[in-house]
Amino acid sequence: MPAAAHASLDTILAGLAAAGEVTRLRLLVLLAEVELTVSELVAILGQSQPRVSRHLKLLAESGLVTRHREGAWAFFRLADRGAAAGLARDAIARIDPNDPVIAADRARLVGIREQRAAIAARYFASQAADWDRVRSLHAPEAEVEACIADIIGDGHFHAVLDLGTGTGRMLELLAPRADRAVGIDQSPAMLNVARARLEQANLRNVQLRQGDIHALPVERNAYDIVIVHQVLHYLDEPGRALREAARTLCAGGRLIVVDFAPHELESLREDHAHRRLGFAREDIESFMRDAGLEVLAHHDLAPPKGVREKLTVSIWVGRDRRVISDVHVLNSEVA
The missing domain is CATH 3.40.50.150 (Vaccinia Virus protein VP39)
Known part of the structure; x- marks a missing residue:
C-alpha cells in the first residue's frame, strides 16, 4: 500500500471519534479482510440492521470505509486512499488477533466466505459447459x-x-x-x-x-x-x-x-x-x-x-x- 498521507487535526479527530467504539472497531477489522454487505455484517456481529447501518454511515462519513452499490446491494470495505485511510490500518495493526471478540468475528466471517464460494460455484457450474465449448x-x-x-x-x-x-x-x-x-x-x-x-x-x-x-x-x-x-x-x-x-x-x-x-x-x-x-x-x-x-x-x-x-x-x-x-x-x- 502507498504511504499514508498527512491529515489535518479535524480529519484525525473525526477518524478517531468514528473508530472509538467497540462495534465500529470490529467493523473496521472485518472490512480490512474483505468487502461485505450490511446483511453479511449483521450476520457476523449479531446486531440489528439499523444499528449496523448507522455505524457504517459514521465510518463512511469519516473516510474510514468506502461504500459502493452493486444492484440492490451495497458493499463496504476499508478505505485504501484518503487522509483517514492510514489511520484505520494503523489501529487495526495494533489489535491482538487472538482477542476473543475479534477471533469470533473472524470465525463467522469464514462461514460467510464459504457461503459466497458455494453460490459462485453453483453459478459457474451452470455456465461451465458453454464456456468450455468456446475455450x-x-x-x-x-x-x-x-x-x-x-x-x-x-x-x-x-x-x-x-x-x-x-x-x-x-x-x-x-x-x-x-x-x-x-x-x-x-x-x-x-x-x-x-x-x-x-x-x-x-x-x-x-x-x-x-x-x-x-x-x-x-x-x-x-x-x-x-x-x-x-x-x-x-x-x-x-x-x-x-x-x-x-x-x-x-x-x-x-x-x-x-x-x-x-x-x-x-x-x-x-x-x-x-x-x-x-x-x-x-x-x-x-x-x-x-x-x-x-x-x-x-x-x-x-x-x-x-x-x-x-x-x-x-x-x-x-x-x-x-x-x-x-x-x-x-x-x-x-x-
Whole structure:
C-alpha cells in the first residue's frame, strides 16, 4: 500500500471519534479482510440492521470505509486512499488477533466466505459447459496469459483496471503486481464468482464494482494498465467502450485488448450472445487512435490444430500519448 498521507487535526479527530467504539472497531477489522454487505455484517456481529447501518454511515462519513452499490446491494470495505485511510490500518495493526471478540468475528466471517464460494460455484457450474465449448475453439488460456504477461513485462504498478472482469482471472494474475486493482462487471452473478475467486487467492488490494463499461465508475487519469479481455464482442459500441477505457489511463498508461479475430461462427452469436464475430486488426487500431492512443503492438494466437471450428485470439496494445512528467498537472476526476 502507498504511504499514508498527512491529515489535518479535524480529519484525525473525526477518524478517531468514528473508530472509538467497540462495534465500529470490529467493523473496521472485518472490512480490512474483505468487502461485505450490511446483511453479511449483521450476520457476523449479531446486531440489528439499523444499528449496523448507522455505524457504517459514521465510518463512511469519516473516510474510514468506502461504500459502493452493486444492484440492490451495497458493499463496504476499508478505505485504501484518503487522509483517514492510514489511520484505520494503523489501529487495526495494533489489535491482538487472538482477542476473543475479534477471533469470533473472524470465525463467522469464514462461514460467510464459504457461503459466497458455494453460490459462485453453483453459478459457474451452470455456465461451465458453454464456456468450455468456446475455450476449446481457441488457443489455450495459458498461452494467452503468457502473451499478456510478456506484453506487460516486469515491474510493479500503481493501479490496474480490468473491464468486464468476469471470473476475475485477469485480476488474479495482475493484482499481485499492483498497489491496487479494480474490476468492473455489469453482472452481479459474475462479480460473485470473481469475489469468491479473489478471496481464495487472498488478494486484499482488489476492489470489485458493478458498472457500465460505457460509463465507468472509476477515476480518470489513474491506471497504469487497463485490460479489456474477451469483452468487446458482446458490445454494440466497442469504439465507445475503448474511448471510455482510454480516459482512465494515467500518462503513459497502456490499454490491452484481447478478443477474437474475424470469424464466421454464427453459433456464438445465437448461443452465446456475441454481438460481433471478431474484429479485424485495423478496426481495433482505429478505435485506439480515435481514443487518442498510440498503437504499440498486435499479436495473433492461432487456434489448436485439428479443431474444425477455429478462433484466433488477437491482442492489441495501445498507450496514452502523454508524457509522464505531465501527470502532475492533471486533476483526477470521478466518472
